[in-house]
Amino acid sequence: MIAQELLAALQGVAPQTSERPSADCPAFNCPLDSLIPVLRALRDNHGYDMLVDATGLDNGVESSPRFTVLYHLLSTATHSYARIAADCADDETPLAPSAVELWPAAEWHERECFDLLGIKYENHPDLRRILMWDEYPHHPLRKDFPLAGHEEDLWDQEISDETGTKVISAPMMGGPFVAKSSKFENEREPRAKDESWNEKNPKPEGQSRK
Amino acid sequence: MVSSNTDIGYNSKVEGGVIVSKADAVINWIRTNSLWPMPMGLACCAIELMAAGASKFDIARFGAEVMRFSPRQSDVMIVAGTVTYKMAPVVRRIYDQMAAPKWAIAMGACASSGGMYRSYATMQGVDRIIPVDVYVSGCPPRPEALLDALIKLQDKVGTEASTSNLLKA
Numbered sequence: 224m225i226a227q228e229l230l231a232a233l234q235g236v237a238p239q240t241s242e243r244p245s246a247d248c249p250a251f252n253c254p255l256d257s258l259i260p261v262l263r264a265l266r267d268n269h270g271y272d273m274l275v276d277a278t279g280l281d282n283g284v285e286s287s288p289r290f291t292v293l294y295h296l297l298s299t300a301t302h303s304y305a306r307i308a309a310d311c312a313d314d315e316t317p318l319a320p321s322a323v324e325l326w327p328a329a330e331w332h333e334r335e336c337f338d339l340l341g342i343k344y345e346n347h348p349d350l351r352r353i354l355m356w357d358e359y360p361h362h363p364l365r366k367d368f369p370l371a372g373h374e375e376d377l378w379d380q381e382i383s384d385e386t387g388t389k390v391i392s393a394p395m396m397g398g399p400f401v402a403k404s405s406k407f408e409n410e411r412e413p414r415a416k417d418e419s420w421n422e423k424n425p426k427p428e429g430q431s432r433k
Numbered sequence: 434m435v436s437s438n439t440d441i442g443y444n445s446k447v448e449g450g451v452i453v454s455k456a457d458a459v460i461n462w463i464r465t466n467s468l469w470p471m472p473m474g475l476a477c478c479a480i481e482l483m484a485a486g487a488s489k490f491d492i493a494r495f496g497a498e499v500m501r502f503s504p505r506q507s508d509v510m511i512v513a514g515t516v517t518y519k520m521a522p523v524v525r526r527i528y529d530q531m532a533a534p535k536w537a538i539a540m541g542a543c544a545s546s547g548g549m550y551r552s553y554a555t556m557q558g559v560d561r562i563i564p565v566d567v568y569v570s571g572c573p574p575r576p577e578a579l580l581d582a583l584i585k586l587q588d589k590v591g592t593e594a595s596t597s598n599l600l601k602a
């Protein structure tokens with residue numbers, strides 16, 4: 224019910240706004256260029272005064288549009304949530320408008336999203352990486368990034384020369400490690416999925432890492 | 434000939450007040466009983482490190498209660514937690530700032546081997562960037578395990594050839 228009323232109201236702001244499949248709160252897709260007006264309308268006219276989360280989505284290397292930005296809002300008056308999604312136009316260097324002007328809380332969330340997915344936010348006051356170091360060349364939560372990572376130089380050249388250490392891709396040893404569901408705790412210990420390869424027995428060629 | 438100098442040679446008055454020992458033994462005895470830690474608390478293991486320092490486990494019993502946040506005044510770096518690649522050069526830099534002689538304890542699975550973080554962001558063991566003397570297993574290790582590691586380190590320090598190392602450095 225709330226969803227229908229909200230949808231009608233938001234279509235007044237941006238006519239292409241549509242309902243997005245959702246298992247919980249009302250969710251809407253909206254075009255990227257009307258994302259900020261829609262968020263502003265939700266904040267000012269519908270009481271969604273709190274930004275709970277700002278995040279992004281990689282829909283897969285093959286898909287287009289590949290990247291989606293998501294904003295989760297909460298109304299502290301009615302305790303109801305809403306989710307707004309907008310697809311980015313560019314699949315390689317996605318751009319999105321920043322919501323920092325509406326909620327200062329968006330700043331670090333968008334930095335994280337930039338760091339891990341590589342979505343660039345326009346008009347963001349301080350768009351730097353927040354978790355990985357500044358010189359890191361990859362965006363680790365993209366679907367084409369392997370969990371083990373890539374080999375890289377340490378960010379500190381002096382320490383790198385002194386120790387000869389590099390950023391290595393982590394040994395997976397038959398991983399990823401998953402916990403099986405079982406009644407017995409000792410069987411629930413995380414184990415590698417494929418224990419046939421490890422440091423002593425190399426991984427068979429041509430087998431993809433699941 | 435009778436000498437007036439009584440300081441040289443046998444003096445029965447100080448008998449019992451003098452202990453003869455090796456310089457190594459004296460230096461090592463002093464060192465083992467006041468290993469001041471540099472608490473390199475990087476993740477959850479640091480909570481157990483704090484417990485080891487608090488009254489219930491009381492690391493002061495082993496002379497290591499003076500947690501120095503200044504590397505210049507510490508002897509042993511306790512790396513307690515996950516060493517990320519972002520942090521690793523900083524850990525090394527702090528280690529470099531510690532005055533010799535210095536030791537390092539890798540506390541917990543993460544510091545010893547990367548632990549459960551087989552991932553792009555985590556250094557697979559702090560021994561890739563600093564020399565480690567004692568590894569402690571566990572995730573996290575109980576404070577007793579850290580105390581055990583400290584005792585092991587004291588044993589190690591106690592067997593060092595400290596005097597000749599002094600001249601070497």
Ligand code: SF4
Nearest residue numbers: 477478541543572573
């Ligand atoms: S070994 Fe376990 S408790 Fe210690 S830092 Fe790593 S994850 Fe945390």
